[in-house]
Amino acid sequence: MNPNLQQLRKLGQSLWLDNITRAMLDDGTLERNIAEWGLTGLTSNPTIFDEALAKGDAYDAGIREKAAAGKRG
Structure with missing residues (x-):
């Protein structure tokens, strides 16, 4: 882990990302951020x-699939 991030942890701080996207989940970016940066949280709004x-x-195919299956909401 990055020495600066280790120092943050020693100070009781954690690294959060103030955004999340479907692409991050699909392409492995989120997994890499967790592994390489010690990411411990995510926020969205x-x-x-x-x-x-x-x-x-990014969500179109999933929404169409659920709608075709009669799911709503």
Whole structure:
């Protein structure tokens, strides 16, 4: 682990990421951030989630699949 991050841990601090995307989950970026940076938490908010749904296509296939199966919500 990065020595600076080790020092943060010694001071009782942890590294969080103030965003998460579907791509990070799918392409391994999140896993690498956890392994390489000692990432311990993630945050998001409704605005970020809304933009991900409205402006991207990362969720489209999953939504179509669930809708075709009669699932809602």
